[in-house]
Amino acid sequence: MSAASIIELREVSKSFGSTQALREVSFDLAQGEVHALTGENGAGKSTLIKIISGVHTDYTGELYLDGRLYRFRSPEDAAHAGVASIHQELSLVGSMTVADNLLLGETGAAYGIWPGRAGRQATRRILSSVDLDLDPEQFVETLPLSIRQLIEIARALGRNARVLVMDEPTSALNQREASALFERIDRLRARGTSIIYISHRMEEIYRLADRITVLRDGMRVTTAPLGELPKSALIEKMVGKPLTRSRETRRFEFGEPVLTVRNLSVEDPRRPGQDLVDSISFTLRRGEILGLAGLVGSGASELLHALFGSLKT
Numbered sequence: 001m002s003a004a005s006i007i008e009l010r011e012v013s014k015s016f017g018s019t020q021a022l023r024e025v026s027f028d029l030a031q032g033e034v035h036a037l038t039g040e041n042g043a044g045k046s047t048l049i050k051i052i053s054g055v056h057t058d059y060t061g062e063l064y065l066d067g068r069l070y071r072f073r074s075p076e077d078a079a080h081a082g083v084a085s086i087h088q089e090l091s092l093v094g095s096m097t098v099a100d101n102l103l104l105g106e107t108g109a110a111y112g113i114w115p116g117r118a119g120r121q122a123t124r125r126i127l128s129s130v131d132l133d134l135d136p137e138q139f140v141e142t143l144p145l146s147i148r149q150l151i152e153i154a155r156a157l158g159r160n161a162r163v164l165v166m167d168e169p170t171s172a173l174n175q176r177e178a179s180a181l182f183e184r185i186d187r188l189r190a191r192g193t194s195i196i197y198i199s200h201r202m203e204e205i206y207r208l209a210d211r212i213t214v215l216r217d218g219m220r221v222t223t224a225p226l227g228e229l230p231k232s233a234l235i236e237k238m239v240g241k242p243l244t245r246s247r248e249t250r251r252f253e254f255g256e257p258v259l260t261v262r263n264l265s266v267e268d269p270r271r272p273g274q275d276l277v278d279s280i281s282f283t284l285r286r287g288e289i290l291g292l293a294g295l296v297g298s299g300a301s302e303l304l305h306a307l308f309g310s311l312k313t
Contacts, residue, residue, distance in 0.1 A: 054078030094141030255286030
């Protein structure tokens, strides 16, 4: 292990019943590094980061923190040691203020809540770690997702996190919001924060990562500096076979229509008279996969909820 490494896993294995999720995986994270953890679904990424963040404690192998053998007993134990996880589903409470979300349960709170002036000062100090200037009394549910993500990061840093585990952090962000997040990650790295970054989006990995580790079928395939692993090689290592290009165009014969939507509109329940979805029409045929694309706020999710019956049309 490098002297500058914060965390190292040596030959770690983890099983769930008869399913071997990880098999003798070794991994290390250096000081001030963004280390991308890649692999197809089921490769073992989630299991690995849950071991690092203290969720799974019954594994074999060794985990070193600052060069010392360690085993986290819980997520709270990992957080106390400086390891924090930022998941796809944020843990903020929308009906609470920025201050309450950042300070809930922290030392100095009375019945879980800090007093006014002291709470505002502590909130601004924590927000400054990600260069955010927000009203501490603003409710989180009124803020865009990109800002909520930064609040989550600020909360982790406010609790002295030296290691951030970021699992698909841009899954709900548009391009502009994702770019802003990348700039914050660059600043965190420059300050010495170490980041494990998980994403299926190649452009993000090659924008951010210093090194890449590939998992496949619960085993580590390779760890390499970014410059030594071009995209084509990364994909081949993830899928386990060379990529081939076929000049043949595949044609499919689809069956009869199984779903027809005509002029579907969905009214915004919070703003009567305004539509979340406006006059959408399409046909889905038997054996067909129909792609639905759009940025956050485009109405794609509301359309699916309307089809499912959870939103009125």
